[in-house]
Amino acid sequence: MSTVNRGTTPEVLISEVGPRDGLQSISRTMPTEAKLAWIDALAQAGLKEIEVGSFVPARLMPQMADVAEVVRHSTARHPGITVMALVPNVRGAEAALAAGARKLTVPVSASEAHSMANVRKTREQMLEEVRQMAALCRCQPTHVPLEVGVSTAFGCTLQGAVPEDDVIRLADALAHAGVDEVGLSDTTGMANPAQVRRLFTRLRRALGERAGAAHLHNTRGLGLANCLAAYEAGVRTFDASQGGLGGCPYAPGASGNVVTEDLVFMFEAMGVRTGVDLEPLLVARAVLAAGLPGESLYGMTPEAGLPLGFTYADGRRPSPA
Template sequence: MSDKKNIDILISEVGPRDGLQSVNATMPTELKLKWLTALADSGLREIEVGSFVSPRLLPQMADAAELVAHLRKRPDVFVTALVPNLKGAEAAFNSGVQKITLPISVSEPHSLANIRKTHEQVYEEVRSIVSLRNERFPHVEIESGLSTVFGCTIQGEVREQDVIGMALRMVELGVDEVGLADTVGYANPAQVRRLFNRLRGEIGAKAGSAHFHNTRGQGLANVVAALEAGVTTIDASQGGLGGCPYAPGASGNIVTEDLVYLLESMGLRTGVDIDKLVAAREWLKQGLPGEPLYGFIPDAGVGKNFHYAGGAR
C-alpha cells in the first residue's frame, strides 16, 4: 500500500484470511461482511480479506470474491488477498483486489507441505503470475510473503543467506515487495532486527511487511525490533486468530488490539480507534461461537493515562 498519509505505521489486518483459515468452523458470509465493515470503521486501512484457493480445500475461503467486492466500496481501505498459484491469482485479479500476497516458503519441505511445490516450481508459478499481472492487471501490487524465515518445524534451522537469496530471486522475478514472516513463532528480537536490516540493505524500498506469530510469547518484542530496522507495515490478526495448518505447533498471530496499543503508546500513529476495534470482536464472537479470542487490551482496557499518538479522537 503506497498511501500512508497521517499515519506512521500501517497495520495490515490479516484475521479474515490467516485467522479464519485456521479454524475448523466456517463463519457465515453475512457476519464476515459485518465484521469487515466494523474493522474498516475502526480505522484499519489495509485488510486481507481471504485466500483464493479451492473451496474444497478451504471452504472457509469460498466467499473471497464477495468479500473483495464488499470492501472495494470503501475507498479508505486497501484490499488484499493471499493466492498460492496462477489460478488463484487470476481469480483474485478479476475480483478487483488491490494487492495479492504469494506465500513463498524459504523452507522447501514446508513449501511441499503447504502448496505442494518445489522451489523451482514456485519460481515458475511466480513468473507466470507476474506476467499475467503485467499484461492484464498492471494496477495490482504483488507481494512475496516469505514464510518460515526464522525457522521451520519441519526443516529446522533456516539460514539467513537462504532468506536473502529467496528475496533477491523474488525481486528478479518482478514482485513489488518482499515481506518476512515468522510462521512458527521461532523469531527473537535480535534475529528480527538483523534480518530486516540485511533485507533492506539488499533490496531497499522493496523490503515490505513483518508478520509475527506469538507462539512463544515474543510477538510484540519482535515488532519493536522490526520498527528499529525501519519496518513500517506490520501484520496482525484480531483476537490473535491464525496459524499455519501445515506448520505443526504454530499458534496465532499477534493480536491487532494489543499491537495498536503498543504503537500508539510509543507515539506512533496508526489511525485506528481501539474502542471501535475492540467492538468489532463482537462479530467474531457471533460468527465463531466458542472460538478462543486472545488479547490483553480487550480485557484490561487502555488505562486512564492513554493518549492516541495522533491526538484525541
C-alpha cells in the same frame, strides 16, 4: 461506509489478516454475512489494508469458499481500503483479479520441506509461478501490487533452522522476478527479537524500498517484542490478526498471529501513529465474537482496557464510553 478520520498520516501500516489467516486456521466456517459485517467493522476502525481471503480450492479450504463474494463486497463498500487476497498460484491470481482484489500476496517458503507441504511445489517452481503472476499484475488496466511473504524465514518445524543466507537469496530472487514487495513471515513462531532485527536489517539492505511487511506470530509470547525489533530495523508495515486468530496448518503448534488490538495499543502508546482507533476496533472484536460464538480470542489490551490518561499518538484522548 465511512472510516475513522484521524487527520494525520499514519507512520506504520497495520495490515489486518484475520479474515484470511485467522479464519483459515480454525475448523469452523464463519457465515458469509458475519464475515462481511466483521470486515465492515474493521474498516470503520481505520484499518487501511485488509487481507479478506484466499483463492484456494473450496474442497481444500471450505472456510474460503465465499472469497470472491467477500472481495466484491469489500471493494464496493470500502473504496479507500486496500482489499488484499492470498493467492498460491497463477490460477488463484487470475480468480482474485477477476473478483477485483486490489493487492495480491503470495506465500513462498524459504524451507523446501514446508514449501512441499504447503503448496506442493519446490522453491524454484514457486519462483516461476511468481514470475507469471507478476506479469499478470502488470497487464492489468490499473496496477495491482504483488507482495510475497517469505514463509518460515525464521525457522521451520519440519526442516528446523533455515539459514539466513538462504532467506536473503530467495528474497533477492523474488525481487528480480518482478514483485513489488518482499516481506518476512515467522510462520512457525520460532523468531526472537535479535534474529528479527538482524534479518530485517539484511533484507532492507538487499532490497531497499522493496523490503516489505513483518508477519510475526505470538506462539511463544514474543510477538510484540519481535514487532518492536522489526520497527527498530526500519519496518513500517505489520501484519496482525484481530483476537490473535491464525497460524499455519502445516506448522504444528504454531497458532496465534500478533493481536491487532495489542499491536495498535503498543505503537500508539509509543507515540507512533497507526491510523487505527481502539474503541471501534474493540467494537469490531465484538462483531467477530458474535460471528464465531465460543471461539477463543486473545489479547491483553481488550482484557485490561486502556490505562488512565491514555492518549493516541496524535494527542487525542479516547472517546468517552
